[in-house]
Amino acid sequence: MRWPPPISHRRRPFLLLVLLVALYSIPGAFSLRHVTLNTVEIFTTHEWFGKPTVYFRCNGENKTNLPDVKEAHMLYAFKGEESWQPLAELPEKKCKRCGLYEEDAFKPADVFDEWEMCSSDFKDGKYTRFKENQFNATFLCPNCTASAGDHGNGEHSSEVETNKASVPVIIVVSVLASVLVIIALFGGYKYWQKKKRERDHARFLKLFEEGDDLEDELGLSNEF
Ligand SMILES: *[C@@H]1O[C@H](CO)[C@@H](O)[C@H](O)[C@H]1NC(C)=O
Ligand SMILES: *[C@@H]1O[C@H](CO)[C@@H](O)[C@H](O)[C@H]1NC(C)=O
Ligand SMILES: *[C@@H]1O[C@H](CO)[C@@H](O)[C@H](O)[C@H]1NC(C)=O
Numbered sequence: 001m002r003w004p005p006p007i008s009h010r011r012r013p014f015l016l017l018v019l020l021v022a023l024y025s026i027p028g029a030f031s032l033r034h035v036t037l038n039t040v041e042i043f044t045t046h047e048w049f050g051k052p053t054v055y056f057r058c059n060g061e062n063k064t065n066l067p068d069v070k071e072a073h074m075l076y077a078f079k080g081e082e083s084w085q086p087l088a089e090l091p092e093k094k095c096k097r098c099g100l101y102e103e104d105a106f107k108p109a110d111v112f113d114e115w116e117m118c119s120s121d122f123k124d125g126k127y128t129r130f131k132e133n134q135f136n137a138t139f140l141c142p143n144c145t146a147s148a149g150d151h152g153n154g155e156h157s158s159e160v161e162t163n164k165a166s167v168p169v170i171i172v173v174s175v176l177a178s179v180l181v182i183i184a185l186f187g188g189y190k191y192w193q194k195k196k197r198e199r200d201h202a203r204f205l206k207l208f209e210e211g212d213d214l215e216d217e218l219g220l221s222n223e224f
Pocket of ligand 2: 061062
């Protein structure tokens with residue numbers, strides 16, 4: 001009997017899903033998405049005289065001064081291990097509003113740019129932010145794409161979709177299987193009935209023949 005389907009068949013996609021969720025969520029939950037500054041080049045300084053004080057800050061967090069960045073039109077490259085690194089830590093599914101600013105002695109800071117920094121923006125762990133006449137910077141975040149990037153999530157959701165898709169398939173197959181079983185049982189019953197009828201008929205004919213034999217005997221006895 002195929003109905004109900006064996007437990008192991010119904011459990012298998014579920015166990016697979018649990019395994020996948022575990023595989024994807026363990027590195028996602030425990031990896032640190034630290035963002036470091038890789039390169040930066042500023043195209044302007046907002047001060048008329050003296051060296052600029054450039055800093056990076058995410059909304060509600062502390063400033064990070066970039067002590068080396070003093071000249072415009074000069075490319076600064078960093079190793080990611082400097083005393084002021086990393087610049088920020090990103091949550092898995094939420095962006096942070098961050099910006100690059102220049103300290104100003106007399107008025108609020110000058111803004112190079114402010115933007116939403118998101119884990120999903122990092123391609124192969126790298127993200128470039130360019131603003132015309134202001135700056136060009138590249139940021140690194142190896143764990144942003146490695147564990148919680150679009151790739152992992154995409155596979156995960158497609159896995160969920162295939163599981164969803166297989167539910168109707170399982171239902172259809174089960175219904176078909178049970179219909180086949182019913183047809184087979186009905187056919188078997190009909191066959192048994194037919195056989196029984198034939199057997200009864202044969203027995204009846206045999207009785208008849210025996211009757212004939214008796215009649216023959218009687219007939220013979222009448223003739224003589
Ligand atoms: C990435 O995550 C691992 C833990 O899973 C951590 O040890 C490592 O420091 C993180 N790297 C960065 C650059 O955040
Ligand atoms: C911000 O700076 C203050 C004072 O230096 C420090 O106590 C605090 O831990 C810092 N916060 C973060 C998120 O680094
Ligand atoms: C920004 O800087 C990166 C790294 O130096 C470079 O590859 C890229 O071409 C620059 N982009 C622009 C628009 O200048």
